[in-house]
Amino acid sequence: LQEQTPVFEERYLRYISQLGKGNFGSVELCRYDPLGDNTGELLAVKKLQPSKRSFLADFTKEIKTLSVLRCDYIVRYRGVSYSTGRLIMSLVMEYMPHGSLIGYLEKNASVGLSRMLLFASQICKGMEYLQSKRYVHRDLAARNILVASDSLVKIADFGLTKIIPDDKEYYRVTQPGESPIFWHAPESITESSKFSHKSDVWSLGVLLHELFSDCNRHQNPKRLYMQRISSNTQGPAIPMQLLFVLKDNWRLPAPAHCPARVYALIGQCWAYSPEDRPSFSSLSDQIHSIAQEETL
Ligand SMILES: C[C@H](Nc1nc(-c2c[nH]c3ncc(Cl)cc23)ncc1F)C(=O)NCC(F)(F)F
Numbered sequence: 001l002q003e004q005t006p007v008f009e010e011r012y013l014r015y016i017s018q019l020g021k022g023n024f025g026s027v028e029l030c031r032y033d034p035l036g037d038n039t040g041e042l043l044a045v046k047k048l049q050p051s052k053r054s055f056l057a058d059f060t061k062e063i064k065t066l067s068v069l070r071c072d073y074i075v076r077y078r079g080v081s082y083s084t085g086r087l088i089m090s091l092v093m094e095y096m097p098h099g100s101l102i103g104y105l106e107k108n109a110s111v112g113l114s115r116m117l118l119f120a121s122q123i124c125k126g127m128e129y130l131q132s133k134r135y136v137h138r139d140l141a142a143r144n145i146l147v148a149s150d151s152l153v154k155i156a157d158f159g160l161t162k163i164i165p166d167d168k169e170y171y172r173v174t175q176p177g178e179s180p181i182f183w184h185a186p187e188s189i190t191e192s193s194k195f196s197h198k199s200d201v202w203s204l205g206v207l208l209h210e211l212f213s214d215c216n217r218h219q220n221p222k223r224l225y226m227q228r229i230s231s232n233t234q235g236p237a238i239p240m241q242l243l244f245v246l247k248d249n250w251r252l253p254a255p256a257h258c259p260a261r262v263y264a265l266i267g268q269c270w271a272y273s274p275e276d277r278p279s280f281s282s283l284s285d286q287i288h289s290i291a292q293e294e295t296l
Helices: 051-069 101-107 114-134 195-211 221-228 237-247 260-269 279-295
Strands: 013-021 025-032 041-048 077-083 088-094 147-148 152-155
Touching: 013 041, 041 051, 051 077, 051 088, 088 195, 101 147, 101 195, 114 152, 114 195, 114 279, 195 221, 195 260, 195 279, 221 237
Parallel strands: none
Antiparallel strands: 013 025, 025 041, 041 088, 077 088, 147 152
């Protein structure tokens, strides 16, 4: 690990509660309290599942990925924590008190249009920044957006992030894993499993659909797609059926109360061919102008 990686001494990390579980281990709310008087700061500590060697490799890769990212719209990496005794290594992140966007929107149904557009533009700016670093997130979804305050959201969970090689415009994935295909662009679902900034744009479209559906679990993308591809489809037939309806130009329907301008913008992100999809900066500009129109 780079020498400038800040180290949090495990013995001062006071466990408070579990924030959530991932396929790597769990994320816990801790207070780093070296003075032992509860004046220390709250942190989100991603504990790596012990022993699994592959996890260690992925983990150090995630640390490498995160440690170079410095952006107001990306959850801040703070450092690592080791416990020499029990050979556990943890990734220390800033703690986001309002949790994930999904939970936040379920609790705060009264998020108005202008705040939705503010969140959408912050996510676009975070993605513009990632693109400037040639990073492809590959898991952009409302569940992976964290809420810092009532007016600030940040992109999180860089476990699946890849860096596009300098000589290519996309990243080809070998290990499929249980990928969230309902957020994936067609070219990422087909055998080519190609991921690019434009496939992240597709996922952003699905994220905006979640956002403007108030992350309503009855209208979530997976449920809507499964209804369309007849929910009795199982297993490997699902990606095939999904591709079929997308090729046939069927798209997730406009969420209730979603302004036509916003649904038209979401539709641009779902252009079948990647090069027809807008860039993140164009999306930012369009969201900005919609926000101006809508508030008039
Ligand atoms: C496994 C962990 N799950 C959860 N985390 C939090 C959380 C609240 N506040 C947080 N502050 C910093 C972090 Cl890193 C997480 C949280 N809340 C609910 C969860 F289910 C996670 O990392 N999820 C991915 C992402 F971070 F994108 F939401």
